[in-house]
Amino acid sequence: MTTGLTISRIPRPYDPELGAEARALVPELSGELAELVAGACGSSPYLKELTDREAGWLPEALHDPQAALQQVFADCRALETAQLKPGLRQAKRRLALLTALCDLSGGWTLERVTGALTDFGALCADVAIKAEIANLIRRKKLPGLTEDDVETAGGLTILAMGKMGAHELNYSSDIDLICLFDETRFDPDDFYEARQGMVRATKNMCAALSDRTGDGYVFRTDLRLRPDPAVTPVCLAMEAAERYYESLGRTWERAAYIKARPCAGDIAAGERFLNTLRPFVWRRHLDFAAIQDAHDIRLRIRENKGTGGALHVPGHDMKLGRGGIREIEFFTQTRQLIAGGRDEDLRLRGTVEGLAALAGKGWVPPEAAEILTAHYRAHREVEHRIQMVHDAQTHKMPKSEDGISRIACLMDRDPAELQSEIRSRLEEVHELTEGFFSPGAAPAPAPLAEETAELDGAIIARWPTYPALRSSRGARIFEGLKPELLARVAKTAKPAETLLALDGFLAGLPAGVQLFSLFGANPQLIDLLIDIAGTSGDLASFLSRNSAVFDAVIGGSFFDPWPGAEKLKAELKARLEQEDDYETRLDATRRWCKEWHFRIGVHHLRGLIDGHQAGAQYAELAEVVIAGIAPEVVAQFSKKHGPPPGRGAAVLAMGSMGAGQINAQSDLDLIVIYDPAGVEMSDGKRPLATRPYYARLTQAFVTALSAPMAQGRLYEVDMRLRPSGTQGPVAVSFAGFTLYQQNEAWVWEHLALTRARTIAGDRSLTTEIEEFRTGFLLEPRDSGKVLREVAQMRERLAAAKTPAGVWDAKNGSGRMMDIELLSQAGTLTSASAARDVASGLRGAVAAGWLNDADAEYLTAGYRLFWSVQCAARLLSAKALDAATLGEGGAQFLCRTTGFDRLDALEQELQDRYSRCAALIGETLEREAADEDGQH
Secondary structure, three states: OOOOOOOOOOOOOOOHHHHHHHHHHOOOOOHHHHHHHHHHHOOOHHHHHHHHHHOOOHHHHHHOHHHHHHHHHHHHHOOOHHHHHHHHHHHHHHHHHHHHHHHHOOOOOHHHHHHHHHHHHHHHHHHHHHHHHHHHHHOOOOOOOOHHHHHHHHHEEEEEOHHHHOOOOOOOOOEEEEEEEOHHHOOHHHHHHHHHHHHHHHHHHHHHHHOOEOOEOOOOEEOOOOOOOOOOOOEEEHHHHHHHHHHHOOHHHHHHOOOOEEEEEOHHHHHHHHHHOHHHHOOOOOOOOHHHHHHHHHHHHHHHHOOOOOOOOOOOEOOOOOOOHHHHHHHHHHHHHHHOOOOHHHOOOOHHHHHHHHHHOOOOOHHHHHHHHHHHHHHHHHHHHHHHHHOOOOOEOOOOHHHHHHHHHHOOOOHHHHHHHHHHHHHHHHHHHHHHHOOOOOOOOOOOOHHHHHOOHHHHHOHHHOHHHOOHHHHHHHHHHHHHHHHHHHOOOOHHHHHHHHHHHHHHOOOOHHHHHHHHHOOHHHHHHHHHHOOOHHHHHHHHHOOOHHHHHHOOOOOOOOOOHHHHHHHHHHHHHOOOOHHHHHHHHHHHHHHHHHHHHHHHHOOOOOHHHHHHHHHHHHHHHHHHHHHHHHHHHHHHHOOOOOOEEEEEEEHHHHOOOOOOOOOEEEEEEEEOOOOOEOOOOOOOEHHHHHHHHHHHHHHHHHOOEOOEOOOOEEOOOOOOHHHOOOEEEHHHHHHHHHHOOOHHHHHHHOOOEEEEEOHHHHHHHHHHHHHHHOOOOOHHHHHHHHHHHHHHHHHHOOOOOOOOOOOOOOOHHHHHHHHHHHHHHOOOOOOOHHHHHHHHHHHOOOOHHHHHHHHHHHHHHHHHHHHHHHHOOOOOOOOOOHHHHHHHHHHHHOOOOHHHHHHHHHHHHHHHHHHHHHHHHHHHHHHHHHO
């Protein structure tokens, strides 16, 4: 008979009697086809059993295997729900028999065999899950869904993992699946009912495939690769899974997702989910630390499975044992994880395809890739023969001679030759991969460049004692990095200063493997580190404690423009939603805030933004943090004392924060204003009267901002600008605040109100506070009285706060506080509600007591002083000293102010301090004289 099956080899029967029985079952077959069936069944009781049950179907199937395969798939799709279990099991028998014979004959390649098995697995999962979803929709168990949603399984997607995901399924594989559903398909109020339905559908789908009946089973299903399988349901919402991977995902899960593929249900939803996981799986940097993680996993597998002993072919695990399939997969996947973040061409699911791509990109030597590919194919063939014998989920070579002989017969090989070949392949795989994962002794350190000879050797000699360099792996990576690091230090303007700063950075590192790996793969990070270490001790100190922030630098968005308050609020909200309790949310806020604070500092340091942009960004960040953390404090406080009485509280920012411009070291001047709306007590487990309720809530709020925790503190808080200062309550009622401003406040408190701005709280209350502030400031005032008070305040400030040298641009006559005071007076006397200094000075011009030229000069002076102050606070929390400033700091000060030389900047500051002080003094004296003349 004519056949569409190409036969290049015929297995020998281990049991000729069984082979003869099989041949008799299908008398229509003759010649090579008959010998093929006899040889296969004579060595595999499983194939003999399949032939017994499908003898009538087999001749036509072997006549045209591809057509038979397509018909099996078509029959599965046409199954009625009642016939699903028996129908799928019959299809599995036919598919297993057909692919085995095509494989054994050499007519189908390994990829064609595994592809057919994998496609059938996906089809079965798709048919089964959609049948379950259809049943639940008919029973109204999936709210809001109709029959039209069956085609997309109601938003449930099945991700194929492992060999199933890579189209590498073998004969007796489990199918590793992760089941997720798109929660956005349902109304939020219906979420829990929808999730129950999806869980039920998943369980029933698994039972339909894996339950053993008189017809056998289809596939054993394994759902344990889902996030935290011990505590999570078998089907998760996509949002919950995404949060897990973002916060808790481990390296082995990253590796698993290389092969992940939507195979059933809502394919489009699955693709969208995988797209969200790209940053988790594919790190933007060259992730060399993944090598150690993969090596650790290999060692744990060897320990748990007992596969780490001497290599003996009888009983050897072809998958998990030394030199086995998993070694090749780990080698390939780890290389993909290292480089795939930058090169999308390496993001391939298949092991063979992955090796070819890595070789093409130079990550694996071509000859090594060819050897591993050949051995991988050979290992998989042996694995298939092992599983063909009894349909057993095993990867171990038989221990008995008879068992090995049976495998050899299926491969038409001599048992001794087969064992020798397998041993040789296993040893070569082990040799090629073990050196990659465990390279052994560190290479001899590279010689240092000549220019590093002048660096202090005593400092360098103590580095191995630091925590980050105590591990052998960290030390080995650093030794390769050190020559380049020191060469760049030597090229800075002041190498000795930079080396000391670098020493401080290294001393503060708790660990170094990941960071040193990053530096090795991204040399530009060394430039950034040297720039930071040689310029800003505070930024360097932050880096040493938070080196993971370099991930953001490499991630591509670190140097993007400032995103703005709304995007930041959304990001912080999403970050807080990932945490379960109050303390971890406070720490998460600190960590998030410090990362953005560092980002602003680096942008300023690198000249991407100037001091005024940095000041605005620092203030906006603080506002976002306060707006994000205030509801957390209220919710925590309410658990014990009940919700806030009345309209709740609002936060009023004062001083520089109110004006929307702070520096890297600024305290926050805040006032908490509440409106009880006539409510006298809170309603909770331990109710409080309104006044003590808000006082204690304010204390909790200040603690949340300023208390040192694992991630440090957020901000220092100053509440002395509240009514009656330190003598008054920490929180003031809105009625009390307005009455105090109207009847009791001093002029200096009215001046402070010109910079006030609500930044958090009930919208109606914040609006009303701003309306009061605006209305109050627009009231007409006696300019003379205001300016006399300002003159007296200048004298008190001059006595209380003397400048700490020329680089203290804030305190002293003619400096920032002096100009701010005059500007506030301009706002107060010109019926204006503006908060910024320039507008206040223009208000003074409008009020008639300052001329245009002087206002422009003071405005320009203030801009320069702010630039110096903002830069100085980035360099150090202490007063700057030119003698100890360092070359990097000096260059930064000059760059951010637009000067070529530090001495020129210093002279300009001195001149402007004097001129601004004189202008302010003359203006106030003139107005006082005019006032006296009028009297």
